[in-house]
Amino acid sequence: MSKIIVLATTNKNKILEFKNILEGFKVEIRSVAEFGPLPPAVEDGLTFDENAYKKALHTAKILGLPAIADDSGLVVPALNGEPGVFSARYAGEMANDAENTQKLLEKLKGQKDRRAYFKCVLSLAVPSGPALTYEGECHGIITEEIRGSGGFGYDPVFLFEEYGKTFAELTLQEKNVISHRGKALAEFKSEITKVMKWLEQRLLEEKPPKPDHSQFSDNDWSRS
Numbered sequence: 506m507s508k509i510i511v512l513a514t515t516n517k518n519k520i521l522e523f524k525n526i527l528e529g530f531k532v533e534i535r536s537v538a539e540f541g542p543l544p545p546a547v548e549d550g551l552t553f554d555e556n557a558y559k560k561a562l563h564t565a566k567i568l569g570l571p572a573i574a575d576d577s578g579l580v581v582p583a584l585n586g587e588p589g590v591f592s593a594r595y596a597g598e599m600a601n602d603a604e605n606t607q608k609l610l611e612k613l614k615g616q617k618d619r620r621a622y623f624k625c626v627l628s629l630a631v632p633s634g635p636a637l638t639y640e641g642e643c644h645g646i647i648t649e650e651i652r653g654s655g656g657f658g659y660d661p662v663f664l665f666e667e668y669g670k671t672f673a674e675l676t677l678q679e680k681n682v683i684s685h686r687g688k689a690l691a692e693f694k695s696e697i698t699k700v701m702k703w704l705e706q707r708l709l710e711e712k713p714p715k716p717d718h719s720q721f722s723d724n725d726w727s728r729s
């Protein structure tokens with residue numbers, strides 16, 4: 506019987522990437538979306554590691570299945586690590602990519618040290634808590650103006666010096682080779698045999714999976 510790993514994302518590209526990596530292993534990758542709406546994880550960690558683990562464990566506990574989650578963002582040392590775990594909501598809870606990027610450019614006005622890096626952490630957690638973590642970083646420079654129309658988030662201001670292009674000027678294939686997410690995935694992939702052994706062992710140690718329905722409100726269960 507094949508094992509199921511739930512991917513705590515609805516992003517179709519991420520799901521395809523994982524399916525690809527795990528081809529040939531007796532494991533089935535399922536998107537969290539296939540299990541219906543789940544209460545959202547509270548992403549209040551101070552690091553990418555914490556948030557990736559919180560998201561993975563949250564999903565694993567509710568569904569009683571191993572789960573993978575990722576967390577990523579931009580780190581600017583001259584701004585004491587900002588925007589960091591607040592990357593998606595740097596200019597406010599409802600801020601969009603353009604507003605977040607604008608705030609970053611304003612904060613860096615006149616700043617000579619414009620070094621920055623993207624970081625991505627992948628966490629694979631089993632319902633009882635143990636987890637494996639993989640990470641990747643990509644270093645670059647924040648430009649003074651936006652350049653390029655591809656990508657998302659801070660891509661138009663993130664210059665990858667070796668190519669002399671911002672992430673928004675690269676194709677997705679070019680970006681995937683050098684990006685923080687690409688590197689974290691590559692690390693996961695290179696260790697996949699070890700990962701599968703680890704997972705098998707953890708699942709043997711687990712009590713029979715018992716989904717944690719306490720995360721749902723009473724109303725969810727009273728409906729006929």
Ligand code: IMP
Nearest residue numbers: 575576577578579592593657658659660
């Ligand atoms: P998430 O962890 O994928 O949700 O990313 C959190 C936030 O980090 C995004 O909303 C972006 O602002 C930023 N971010 C993460 N990865 C990238 C990237 O590859 N390019 C640009 N921005 C990114």
